[in-house]
Amino acid sequence: MDLRAGDSWGIIACLCTVLWHLPAVPALNRTGDPGPGPSIQKTYDLTRYLEHQLRTLAGTYLNYLGPPFNEPDFNPPRLGAETLPRATVNLEVWRSLNDKLRLTQNYEAYSHLLCHLRGLNRQAAAAELRRSLAHFCTSLQGLLGSIAGVMAALGYPLPQPLPGAEPAWAPGPAHSDFLQKMDDFWLLKELQTWLWRSAKDFNRLKKKMQPPAAAVTLHLEAHGF
């Protein structure tokens, strides 16, 4: 992972925060357990809620960044300078993802994205905007917890935190203000796209879990694919 000087402290702080706030695995109550169905539904609903919240937040933030970022026609080439998790995936590959991989990709993506979001420490930003960002981060944290819950219910291990993250790093070239704004732009874009993708991911999982039969048989089925 290519760490830039400006982001370094942010990343460190972010990693610490992620590890500290690692969502507690909900205690699995095997007796009378309705299965992962309801929590998948809840996760799906959360993605919709977040997507709605993001629309407002992104509009405000892009206005804060100013032109050309807030222009509707703004269509920059993606240089790939940012290290964001990409939602884009080959259609056939996406279709054939097994549930564990599907959930893991979602979990890892939102972990990274939350990390980056927390790094959006714009001193110049209005207090209102900072509040909205903080609120969104909290909601995103909730989504991560929800995904963790589903993975636990299905018996999948939570992905370990970023392996390549070590405290020492080589300071990269200074990030210009414009490039930093570009990174912010792509962060919001990628976040929005991930939320759209997650809605589809969780809908697919929901369909697989239906119909929710007796709790015990559901668990057997859940491990079958």
Next chain:
Amino acid sequence: MAVPVPWACCAVLAAATAIVYAQRHSPQEAPHVQYERLGSDVTLPCGTANWDAAVTWRVNGTDLAPDLLNGSQLVLRGLELGHSGLYACFHRDSWHPRHQVLLHVGLPPREPVLSCRSNTYPKGFYCSWHLPAPTYIPNTFNVTALHGSKVMVCEKDPALKNRCHIRYIHLFSTIKYKVSISVSNALGHNATAITFDEFTIVKPDPPENVVAQPVTSNPRRLEVTWQTPSTWPDPESFPLKFFLRYRPLILDQWQHVELSDGTTHTITDAYPGKEYIIQVAAKDNDIGTWSDWSVAAHATPWTEEPRHLTTEAQAPETTTSTTNSLVPPSTTKICDPMELSSGAGPSAPFSIRVPVTLALAAAAATASSFLI
């Protein structure tokens, strides 16, 4: 008494005829095709003829007035669509056109209108285009599609000539698509382009087979069923939600219901006896826009069969004529008190003085008791 024409004369005559025939019908040089702009002026020279050569011009075989001529050149001012045609100039007294021009009057293309839509998400999308105003002459279109820097193939639609299809290879892309179209004809050239995200162009086709039916014994209900559009490739992974609207024909205000799943709905607040019009629209659960409204279904809620007094009153005559103490009056006989009193049997209480309405009610009650 034919004088035998010498053989030589015949031959000359035949040759002359052949030459004239050949001159008249020999393959001319192909007419020169010319495109000119509507409303403009054009001067057509008669091929290589001198300016002062004596020529006549014809259009589609009809002579043109000499006042249009400038020497041997034809001048047409303020071209209209009717000016299109085959113009030919002839030397005076000659059958043989010196020069022919196939004139087409038209316009250069205006900026084309281009739109793209995905009704088959996630398979792909199509783009269609048209010109906002006709050019009256042939146009060629060229469509190119880019995803970031990657060129995508837009396959021509087999049936529609102003449409082409692009397949999605990657889903959930943050990079916009750019579709450009250029149009050109003999008089000019124009182009336009649109840029969009994968999600914004998703718009399913309307639901199919919308059927509304009354529900027996429920005068306020209508049961509506429909099917997901057949063009939507994967309703399982990409479910649709639906929007239903209905109103009685006599009112303008629509009622709306949004349904997150299922392809049936029961309307429970229909006005009894009124014919309803019902339509359904579809949308991907999460992205894109609503489809157009479906073809309308019409239905009227169930109503109870009205009872006809006359038919009920007449029935017992054939089945139980002895037990009935009163002769059930027919429609024409109702108002005749004399008839009522003539019925045999222990009908003593029913004398002539019983008012007709009371007798009628009694008759109906008796008759209906036999029918049930």
